[in-house]
Amino acid sequence: GAVVSQHPSRVICKSGTSVKIECRSLDFQATTMFWYRQFPKQSLMLMATSNEGSKATYEQGVEKDKFLINHASLTLSTLTVTSAHPEDSSFYICSARGSPGGRGTDTQYFGPGTRLTVL
Amino acid sequence: AQSVTQLDSHVSVSEGTPVLLRCNYSSSYSPSLFWYVQHPNKGLQLLLKYTSAATLVKGINGFEAEFKKSETSFHLTKPSAHMSDAAEYFCVVSDRITSYDKVIFGPGTSLSVIP
Numbered sequence: 001g002a003v004v005s006q007h008p009s010r011v012i013c014k015s016g017t018s019v020k021i022e023c024r025s026l027d028f029q030a031t032t033m034f035w036y037r038q039f040p041k042q043s044l045m046l047m048a049t050s051n052e053g054s055k056a057t058y059e060q061g062v063e064k065d066k067f068l069i070n071h072a073s074l075t076l077s078t079l080t081v082t083s084a085h086p087e088d089s090s091f092y093i094c095s096a097r098g099s100p101g102g103r104g105t106d107t108q109y110f111g112p113g114t115r116l117t118v119l
Numbered sequence: 120a121q122s123v124t125q126l127d128s129h130v131s132v133s134e135g136t137p138v139l140l141r142c143n144y145s146s147s148y149s150p151s152l153f154w155y156v157q158h159p160n161k162g163l164q165l166l167l168k169y170t171s172a173a174t175l176v177k178g179i180n181g182f183e184a185e186f187k188k189s190e191t192s193f194h195l196t197k198p199s200a201h202m203s204d205a206a207e208y209f210c211v212v213s214d215r216i217t218s219y220d221k222v223i224f225g226p227g228t229s230l231s232v233i234p
Contacts, residue, residue, distance in 0.1 A: 046224075
């Protein structure tokens with residue numbers, strides 16, 4: 001079945017540093033990828049939608065310069081948290097939209113998430 | 120505008136009894152609807168999805184959901200709860216707007232299963 005991977009699964013960094021999270025669709029091409037943020041015991045909040053080869057569309061209240069998204073290819077999107085601060089600590093989840101094998105309707109497949117802790 | 124309401128933040132059932140997790144939505148378009156499950160410290164797993172085909176959708180692990188347009192509901196059910204069903208459940212609505220999806224997650228329902 002379709003698989004979406006995220007790397008790293010867990011990262012701890014110092015305040016002020018930047019962290020890059022990768023999201024890959026492993027067996028299908030994803031023209032659209034999504035990035036979500038989840039606080040403890042809360043729902044997922046959509047941060048941005050990225051289409052391959054174009055600029056990401058950010059949700060209201062999400063800082064573009066803080067959360068840089070690059071959708072470089074049909075199988076890779078990256079989220080860079082710049083100048084991270086403790087309040088950026090969260091669980092970040094990506095998803096990729098596609099149709100593995102070209103069959104059926106497009107579906108979103110979610111990655112396993114990346115837990116970011118900023119000290 | 121889209122929105123998703125999960126009427127119960129927490130549901131507790133005894134093992135072997137039926138499960139009902141409620142979801143209501145609002146959408147300006149013809150939405151796709153999903154249920155996802157998230158076990159503690161894990162990613163999301165798709166349980167089932169509705170995409171304008173059959174209104175009764177069967178998913179994995181014995182779950183099913185019925186799309187009722189007149190009630191704008193998409194409640195998740197299972198005839199008999201298992202201990203492994205204890206997790207967080209999210210109802211999700213997705214509209215195709217122009218060239219991309221607009222996906223909204225519900226607030227989640229935490230399911231506890233009592234032995």
